[in-house]
Amino acid sequence: MKTVNIDLGKRSYPIYIGSHLLDKSALVNKHLHSNQVMVVTNETIAPLYLARVMDALKAPVTETVILPDGEIYKNMQSVNRIFDALMDLRFSRNATLIALGGGVIGDTVGFAAACYQRGISFIQIPTTLLAQVDSSVGGKTGVNHPKGKNMIGAFYQPQCVIADTQVLATLDDRQFRAGIAEVVKYGLIRDADFFCWVEKNMETLLARDDDALAFAIERSCINKADVVAEDERESGLRAILNFGHTFGHAIETGTGYGEYLHGEAVAIGMCQAADLSMRLGWLQPEEVERIEKLISRAGLPASPPESLDSDRFLELMAVDKKNIDGKLRLILLEAIGHAALPQPVPIEHLQATLSEYGR
Amino acid sequence: MKTVNIDLGKRSYPIYIGSHLLDKSALVNKHLHSNQVMVVTNETIAPLYLARVMDALKAPVTETVILPDGEIYKNMQSVNRIFDALMDLRFSRNATLIALGGGVIGDTVGFAAACYQRGISFIQIPTTLLAQVDSSVGGKTGVNHPKGKNMIGAFYQPQCVIADTQVLATLDDRQFRAGIAEVVKYGLIRDADFFCWVEKNMETLLARDDDALAFAIERSCINKADVVAEDERESGLRAILNFGHTFGHAIETGTGYGEYLHGEAVAIGMCQAADLSMRLGWLQPEEVERIEKLISRAGLPASPPESLDSDRFLELMAVDKKNIDGKLRLILLEAIGHAALPQPVPIEHLQATLSEYGR
Incomplete structure (x- = not known):
């Protein structure tokens, strides 16, 4: 134990x-x-x-x-x-x-x-x-x-x-894969080595190998514990744990709770946030591809449902609780393994990302 | 100010x-x-x-x-x-x-x-x-x-x-008098000088004299602030602020919220708790009388409604949240100005108090 x-x-x-x-x-x-x-x-x-x-x-x-x-x-x-x-x-x-x-x-x-x-x-x-x-x-x-x-x-x-x-x-397969989304998240936001480990061990994880699972859970919990210990009530650093979640919550709310599992919505949201990070010049296109590929290998969706167009997305994101006084702030990646604190996002870049995924 | x-x-x-x-x-x-x-x-x-x-x-x-x-x-x-x-x-x-x-x-x-x-x-x-x-x-x-x-x-x-x-x-007169009950409480639980001041100034307070009110509010808040600063989450000392409240809550619940004002129910509860303190040998009979007299001078009720008999009281008090594992603990007075931490109360003394007030 x-x-x-x-x-x-x-x-x-x-x-x-x-x-x-x-x-x-x-x-x-x-x-x-x-x-x-x-x-x-x-x-x-x-x-x-x-x-x-x-x-x-x-x-x-x-x-x-x-x-x-x-x-x-x-x-x-x-x-x-x-x-x-x-x-x-x-x-x-x-x-x-x-x-x-x-x-x-x-x-x-x-x-x-x-x-x-x-x-x-x-x-x-x-x-x-x-x-x-x-x-x-x-x-x-x-x-x-x-x-x-x-x-x-x-x-x-x-x-x-x-x-x-x-x-x-x-655990049913869909629920299990939804959990993998959050495991990938820890690698993306603060643990590049762990991200590489997940890339190498995705098939072992999906086979629910006991040792691989225990390692992934421990490493995820250590990452979360570090962040929570530093910022229990989400006044700063803790916000990085919400990487992909503002998009994800919009998907969950917009489709009615229950259609998408939380992890599935977050998987899509992380792809959108990665795309947006690229548009701001933070991530390289090949890093976005690498992220999308890992999400897909986990059997998770990487793009939102067609029913949610850009306007509806913006409306839904505006009520998300990561906002201060109506300005939309998002957690973005400076690199794989390095998330930045919430940033006010230029609306044109956000719309470009939403359009890209709204095809 | x-x-x-x-x-x-x-x-x-x-x-x-x-x-x-x-x-x-x-x-x-x-x-x-x-x-x-x-x-x-x-x-x-x-x-x-x-x-x-x-x-x-x-x-x-x-x-x-x-x-x-x-x-x-x-x-x-x-x-x-x-x-x-x-x-x-x-x-x-x-x-x-x-x-x-x-x-x-x-x-x-x-x-x-x-x-x-x-x-x-x-x-x-x-x-x-x-x-x-x-x-x-x-x-x-x-x-x-x-x-x-x-x-x-x-x-x-x-x-x-x-x-x-x-x-x-x-503020209507009944509501105002209900507030006086809590003012009296601070004197009873930890401020004998303030209790004496209230005895001397009851009529001035009831006339809503501005200076008397400001003094009574300040002194009450200082007493409460001292207790709260020492025990924010009610793990110990703070319980004394509930003096009279276990009886009071039973009265409020038993009569349906709204018939008695909170302060009125607490006024009755303080008289009952004082009576019980006397039965345990902590207060002198004349101290109980002095308390009941001050409550009455404030125009507050000093005994519970006839509709609540001893059995109903006990049932209602058992769900009060000051209990640990079903044992009834009450805040009692060692003297005017000195409350003790919650004490397990022998049921026969409690029944004697309830009968005394159930006449």
Whole structure:
């Protein structure tokens, strides 16, 4: 088992990475602070892993909430269902919520934990590659508003993250590939060596080789941990983690949550952001090609749907939360392995990129 | 103008106390970080003070949300109305919310600010005595759940608090007296001299003498600031601020939010907590009488409604969030001016107090 520590002073916590961690009773139990535990999962994950997690728990008052599966359920209604269950059981401030599932479950449960009685403990047990390398790490929690993704939420850190590589064996192929998008992202924004490693090992990763997965998850988490430790509440550096996300969020919102997986939308967004970086003279055309090629080798989409034209894209990007006072700022690449802090982007270059991809 | 500083490191902020501060344009404008400002108030306050606040603001993009008035609107629906308005206007992370109203508005707006885009700035302009001495200070924000008061919320600090004593002139008598309950509380829990001052000056306070009010608000805020600075997230000392509140919340929940004002319920709760302190041998009978007498002189109720019997009280108190693992802990007085940290209370003493007041 590997352990990556997120260094946030009093709010520091470990990420455990390895095979068959779900059954390790000692791991989860040492992070509980009372006998009141509620496991929240979804209808897809419950039959696969819920019983194993419940068996590992030693808390006598253990309850479950099973939400429907899907990004469309990442909303205030799901948060309210968790509040209702906690209130029905009269769970106290010392209770712990366990999020067993992908990013939707992790973000929703984390936000419920942040708000119930102004904050109770929670533990992340991410069951998708995307959640293991990204959404379960760093304390961003929240839900979607009908008019914008992740608009309602809190910065709130878990007690620990348990990333079991073995659960990825049952992950469907599309979900798995969506996770690869975020792995590629870490290479692009701050780790050129890792980008090269992913280029060399893409087929091994796609074959879900245990060692390759553990390495990719650890390296991704170390990169994320470094950034989050430096800027917990996204006042500066942390913004680079949103590389490709402003385009990606526009795609997700514009097509209705659920058509594109988050990682798929980010994969497209990273290609668009790379293209834009080239138009500003930062990236070479061959670097953009190299990025697009790796995205395609992962079986991920590299261009947006035809239904979203430039005007609609601009409208959708304007409400993205990376903006200050209406000026559009984007994270771009100076080179593979080097992202710059958010930059105000000349509208003509942005339109050129959107037109290029709107063919 | 008096200024009391809340010392919380990076999250420190000032409380301005004085007459005619609403019109002081310089005061509010120096705490804005962008040109996007939304003032949230209620139907009672809007016709009285909204125009004056709007006139004082120099931000060009200033919008308003006017909620219905009353504790029953301190809920997620009101928070969602604020989210919808912010999303409709595409307000960014640098926007500021201004809470113009009593505790309900302050708590609701503060929680919306804590969650919108994971946290935007907000400013408190409390218009009731209770909000000026208590709810606007200290960063507790949140709303009620149908099954419990203040169960959903966040610790989130404002940029500043502007307490204008002049707005108290239009406050209805019942609301004003409810605020006196919290003033009395500060004397009881940690400031015996202030308790004596309130005993001597009750009539002057009830006549809403400007100097007496400013003194009482300042002294209350200093007491609260000391406690909050030492324990921002209520892991220890801060619990003493809840003196009388476990009983009080039970009264509010048991009668349906709205029948009793918060301060009225707390006034009753403080009498019950004083009685219980006496049963444990901590307070003398004459001290309990002195407390009940001062509460009565303020025109506040000193005993609960007949509709709530002991059993119902116990049931309601069990879900209060000051409990750990089901054991009821209460804040009690060792003497007038000295509260103790939460204590597990023998059930027979609690039942004796409930019976005493259930006559």
